Amino acid sequence: MLSSGDAELVRVTLLTLRVAGTATLLSVVVGIPLGVLLALARWPGRNFIISLVNMGMGTPPVVAGLVVSILLWRSGPLGRLRLIYTPTAMIIAQFIIALPLVTGYTLAGIGQLNPKLHDQILALGASRWQLFWLLIREARLSLLAAVIGGFGGVISEVGASTMVGGNILGRTRVLTTATVMEVSKGNFDIAIALSLILMLLIWLVTYALTRLQQGGRPR
Amino acid sequence: MRRLFQRMVVLAAMMALVAGCGGAEQQQTGGQQQETQQQTEQTQAPSTPELILATTTSTQDTGLLDVLIPIFEEKTGYTVKTVAVGTGQALKLGENGEADVLLVHAPDSEVPLVESGVAINRQLVMHNDFIIIGPASDPAGVKSATTAVEGLKKIAEAGATFVSRGDDSGTDKKEKALWKEANIDPKEQEWYQETGQGMGATITVANEKLAYTLSDRGTYLAQKKNIDLEIVLEGDAPLLNIYHVMQVNPEKYPMVNGDGAKAFVEFMVSDETQQIIKDFGVDTYGEPLFFPDAGKAEEDLTSGK
Numbered sequence: 001m002l003s004s005g006d007a008e009l010v011r012v013t014l015l016t017l018r019v020a021g022t023a024t025l026l027s028v029v030v031g032i033p034l035g036v037l038l039a040l041a042r043w044p045g046r047n048f049i050i051s052l053v054n055m056g057m058g059t060p061p062v063v064a065g066l067v068v069s070i071l072l073w074r075s076g077p078l079g080r081l082r083l084i085y086t087p088t089a090m091i092i093a094q095f096i097i098a099l100p101l102v103t104g105y106t107l108a109g110i111g112q113l114n115p116k117l118h119d120q121i122l123a124l125g126a127s128r129w130q131l132f133w134l135l136i137r138e139a140r141l142s143l144l145a146a147v148i149g150g151f152g153g154v155i156s157e158v159g160a161s162t163m164v165g166g167n168i169l170g171r172t173r174v175l176t177t178a179t180v181m182e183v184s185k186g187n188f189d190i191a192i193a194l195s196l197i198l199m200l201l202i203w204l205v206t207y208a209l210t211r212l213q214q215g216g217r218p219r
Numbered sequence: 220m221r222r223l224f225q226r227m228v229v230l231a232a233m234m235a236l237v238a239g240c241g242g243a244e245q246q247q248t249g250g251q252q253q254e255t256q257q258q259t260e261q262t263q264a265p266s267t268p269e270l271i272l273a274t275t276t277s278t279q280d281t282g283l284l285d286v287l288i289p290i291f292e293e294k295t296g297y298t299v300k301t302v303a304v305g306t307g308q309a310l311k312l313g314e315n316g317e318a319d320v321l322l323v324h325a326p327d328s329e330v331p332l333v334e335s336g337v338a339i340n341r342q343l344v345m346h347n348d349f350i351i352i353g354p355a356s357d358p359a360g361v362k363s364a365t366t367a368v369e370g371l372k373k374i375a376e377a378g379a380t381f382v383s384r385g386d387d388s389g390t391d392k393k394e395k396a397l398w399k400e401a402n403i404d405p406k407e408q409e410w411y412q413e414t415g416q417g418m419g420a421t422i423t424v425a426n427e428k429l430a431y432t433l434s435d436r437g438t439y440l441a442q443k444k445n446i447d448l449e450i451v452l453e454g455d456a457p458l459l460n461i462y463h464v465m466q467v468n469p470e471k472y473p474m475v476n477g478d479g480a481k482a483f484v485e486f487m488v489s490d491e492t493q494q495i496i497k498d499f500g501v502d503t504y505g506e507p508l509f510f511p512d513a514g515k516a517e518e519d520l521t522s523g524k
Contacts, residue, residue, distance in 0.1 A: 085302065166300060168301055183423075
């Protein structure tokens with residue numbers, strides 16, 4: 001893979017970022033409101049849904065990959081969309097992996113806030129939206145942990161990406177699937193190089209998020 | 220009231236999910252448009268540019284496809300999605316109409332597909348051979364065997380560790396057929412281990428365990444630099460490894476890209492491609508990995524060697 005030049009490597013790295021980044025973003029957009037809602041809601045069945053979220057936090061990537069594959073195969077219900085072996089398919093699978101992670105961490109973070117805070121904010125005459133934003137601000141440390149958790153979960157997975165993406169050169173090959181392939185080819189040196197790039201990438205992104213997380217903190 | 224709220228939550232969650240996926244789709248469609256535009260600039264874009272090729276790990280692990288596919292894409296304007304899996308899975312993808320064209324190496328399993336009308340236009344592309352590799356000390360004495368079946372019998376008698384692909388690939392099918400011919404059922408035997416992985420990974424396992432395994436020559440040569448195992452048996456006629464290319468029948472599966480598949484079959488058996496196959500690997504390994512066979516009959520190969 002490296003023999004075809006740095007351009008290929010750059011492409012694989014950018015695709016890795018694009019797929020994992022988009023999946024994380026989508027899961028944050030959906031997962032954080034969902035987590036807040038579950039943390040505040042008081043109705044029967046809530047515990048059941050929370051148990052599903054917690055189970056989802058342990059979803060094996062290959063299971064997510066298999067489910068998305070079955071849906072997207074030409075013979076599957078969404079086969080007409082021709083999405084199998086595309087980055088979109090990978091984003092969908094990774095979204096399914098990241099959503100419970102983000103929701104679960106959000107749920108825990110909001111749940112940890114003092115319940116009196118909730119009442120106090122409402123007593124001060126805040127609207128529901130204002131309550132939502134204030135709680136999010138209050139729990140931002142946990143929420144950024146949720147983002148980091150979701151991103152870490154999807155950028156490191158290989159099972160789902162291989163299954164729904166197909167590890168296709170120049171189209172769906174990402175750092176993890178390329179690493180597996182190079183190991184099976186016996187090119188351990190390239191595999192190690194790819195792993196280092198992946199670790200560096202994860203570090204850069206989590207460092208940026210950590211800065212954001214710790215930035216607003218009084219020192 | 221409560222129930223209403225519950226339902227609203229579920230509805231909201233579902234809508235958010237759909238919206239999320241929709242967003243991703245739009246982005247993808249944008250990407251595809253860009254790709255299509257780029258293609259139009261290069262060559263006349265075919266009406267269905269996407270072509271799914273299901274093939275074996277051996278053609279990818281040796282790097283042959285990395286050489287051939289870009290040439291094909293540039294010539295024809297198709298974008299090939301290569302899915303490298305075991306031959307068993309590749310054939311299954313064809314059978315389900317999930318792939319457009321197949322490049323595989325398990326003739327005995329391919330013929331039924333042609334007979335049942337799943338595959339058409341099946342053409343001989345190339346061959347190489349299978350070899351048995353094992354530790355240099357050769358504890359089972361396979362080197363003294365003249366046929367593959369005899370070699371496997373010696374391994375079984377000695378109870379020497381044998382690592383199998385166990386993944387229903389072309390190599391795995393060949394290995395199983397050889398055991399059958401030797402009248403040995405290796406399953407459940409202590410010395411017989413299945414990895415369920417590709418050839419490269421299986422060679423690595425066999426190397427760590429100082430075990431025997433059956434490999435195609437191409438993958439062995441590509442792995443040679445990493446391992447201590449050496450060839451203990453080669454050159455027996457049943458060890459011939461023959462690759463065919465074939466189209467998945469577009470009349471049977473309407474979503475199959477028939478034109479693209481036809482173009483790919485023609486490309487694989489063209490003189491230019493056959494010459495590339497002939498030269499492939501010579502500069503790296505000092506010997507060719509595959510021997511081009513387009514236009515020959517399969518019987519000539521099996522009887523000639």
